[in-house]
Amino acid sequence: MATSSSTLRVGVVGYGHLGQFLVGRILKEGSGAGVSLAFVWNRNTNKLKGCVPDDLILSDLTTFTDRKCDVIVEVCHPQIVKDFGLQFLSQAHLLVGSPSALSDPTLNQKLQQAARQHGRTLYIPSGALWGGLDIQRLNDSGTLKALFIRMSKHPSCFRLTGDMLSDWTEGEGRRVLYSGSVAELCPLAPNNVNTMAAAAMAAGALGFAGVQGEIVSDTALSDYHVVEVEVTGSNGFSVHTVRRNPAKLGAVTGSATYNSFWNSLLVCQGHGGRVHLC
Known part of the structure; x- marks a missing residue:
């Protein structure tokens, strides 16, 4: 080693x-x-x-x-x-x-x-993923109650199974492609939701089935991807972060x-x- x-x-x-x-x-x-x-x-x-x-x-x-x-x-x-x-x-x-x-x-x-x-x-x-170690600490302390992640990208940046986005047109705006458990989302977008998968691993008590995710196609996002994370802990604790990751059109991975x-x-x-x- x-x-x-x-x-x-x-x-x-x-x-x-x-x-x-x-x-x-x-x-x-x-x-x-x-x-x-x-x-x-x-x-x-x-x-x-x-x-x-x-x-x-x-x-x-x-x-x-x-x-x-x-x-x-x-x-x-x-x-x-x-x-x-x-x-x-x-x-x-x-x-x-x-x-x-x-x-x-x-x-x-x-x-x-x-x-x-x-x-x-x-x-x-x-x-x-922003704040992954903080999510893991909440999880390890037993105070993580819920975790939600939304990833929004230009439709050219998604690599999806099936024909979920085959009909997109430039200028159509925002379209929610999926909202539900990360466990069900991963097979649909295996190359796009590794951030969510990392979060699900950090939130071991919730697991992939317990972490909620949403992917959004947005033709206005020509210069960056947006990752939003909502963490809910005990006694009213919550955190909401928004990360804008610069990315070229068609890029699966943001530059940062x-x-x-x-x-x-x-x-x-x-x-x-x-x-x-x-």
Whole structure:
């Protein structure tokens, strides 16, 4: 296990926008930040050539055990967490960039059991979630009563299953696409609601079924995403935050989330055997 005085060896699974950002930053700044690359995997290996040193490219993900690393960062797709999460935790800490996968209660339980069994940490990045650690503290103290999250984006920024948004037109304004439990929402928008999934992990007592979420398509939001969080505690306590995350049209991830994810990666040390929001 890496310590604060050693280099954190990182395996990156996925080379989309977020994966490219993390790999590029590790290659450029890693030595100064105490981070190095163990491997990079992408479904399309050709995308890595010329961008990642050849000796760091992993062509077959099933051979990841050949590359010694301290933490594996998944920034690919929830299916990777389902297919490889248990194997990853048997070898290293796991930073789950697609926590919507954890809305599957069986998978969630198995991953937490594996973390305890192997003394590894299941890291959940805060991403665009503001106040996640405060939510976790309320949860741990037994005073968290309710949690609601609304995510509003331009329709081009959503990646939804089915045809929920196939008929949108520019200038139509605001449309509520879904309102209900985060457990039911995650399969509908697995790439868009990782912020909600992180919140559901922080609010363990409520769980995915108990946390309420809403996604809103709004053609007026051409420059940023909006994330609203409403927390209700005991004795009349409540908090309402509104975060505007700059984002280009069509961007699934807001720009501020990239640096948030980098900061999450830097703390992936020394929390073995548990779930840790970072």
